[in-house]
Amino acid sequence: MQKIPASILIQTKNEEASIEKCVAALRDFxxxxxxxxxxxxxxxxxAAASGATVINFTWNGEYPQKKQWQLEHAPTRNPWILFLDADEYPSRELVEEIAAIVSDPLERRVAFDIPISYHFAGKVLKHGHRVVKRSLLKRGYNHYEDTGLLKLPVMTELEVHYQPEARGDVGRTEGLLAHHDLDPVRTWFDRHNRYSDWEAYIHADPAMRRTVRSSKSLQGQRFDVVPFKPLAFWVYSYVVRRGFLDGRAGLDYAVALATYYWQIGLKTRELKRNGWRLADHA
Known part of the structure; x- marks a missing residue:
């Protein structure tokens, strides 16, 4: 069978529990x-034993971070790139949709936002809030802008929570990207505690917040300006988006993310109270 003419770039760091399953799910590419x-x-x-090409990345603490570095330097042989984490893999519907997109010589869109099917607390969530990531990119038409975030004291090597800028039209897939984290749930809270630090520094600086907001998805831009965010998010995810249909896992997820937004607000207020400004640390 002819392979789908797209290159998969999988981001890893100590992912031995997930990497074999991830690579196996991508055999059509x-x-x-x-x-x-x-x-x-x-x-x-x-990863190598599973048939993937492995390249190493060492971040020097400067721009570009990991994904932009790959857009510039990864030796891909196809014009279309799908960015994945090791705990993600495309559904069969998404595989077929991507095959149609990248094989169409008349396709004019240069990037696609992909909705995530999230696995939380041992269950696949079919309802509630759904994260969307701009993961399918045409090389040469997308880049992660240097927004000045590297000046923040909590930045890491990987671009998180903001989208690449597309030089052209952007689509959205119908097929879903499955996110199946095999780590214990405590690691979710560990990650989001770090993420809330990062978000708080951004929220404490109005100019930086506007810059980052402009690089988010349309959904992210809208939600960024919602007042009373912890409560609003819980109502949106659990009631409006019917997270209650996922049972206890749906409730746990809505509460966990509402708590995450509460953390951001609490940490932001502390930074502002202490007079933190990005310009003072540039």
Missing amino acids: DEIIVVDSNSTDRTAEL
């Missing part, structure tokens, strides 16, 4: 490249 950040476990070894 022409090229799979794992971009590993100096893993200390068997991630690189298992």
Whole structure:
């Protein structure tokens, strides 16, 4: 069977629990490249044994970060790139949709936002809030802008929570990208505690917040300006988006994300109270 003419770029760092399943789910694609950040476990070894090409990435603390570096330097042989984490894999519907997109010589869109099917607390969530990521990109038409975020004291090597800028039309897929995190739920809270630090620094600086907002999805831009965000998000996710239909996991997820937004607000107020400004740390 002819392979789908797209290159997969998988971001990894100590992902030995997930990487084999991730690579196996991508067998229909022409090229799979794992971009590993100096893993200390068997991630690189298992990825190579599964048939992926493995390249190493060491961040120097400056622009570009990991995804933009790949857009500039990863040796892909296809014009279309699908960015994935090791705990993500495309549904069969999404695989077929991507195949049609990248094989169409008349396709004029240069990037696609992909909705995420989230796995939380042992259950696939079919309702509630759905995250959307701009993960399918045509090379040469997309880039992660240097927004000045690297001046923040909590930045890491990977661009998170903001989207690449597209030089052209952007579409949205119907098919879903499955996010199946095999780590214990405490790691979700560990990550989001770090994310809330990052978001708080951004929210404490009005100019930076406007810059980052402009690089988010339309959904993210709208939600960024919603007042009483923890309560508003809980109502939106659990009631409006019918998260209650997912049972206890739906309730837990809505509460967890509402708590995340509460953390952002609490940390932002503390930074403002202490007079923190990005310009003072540039």
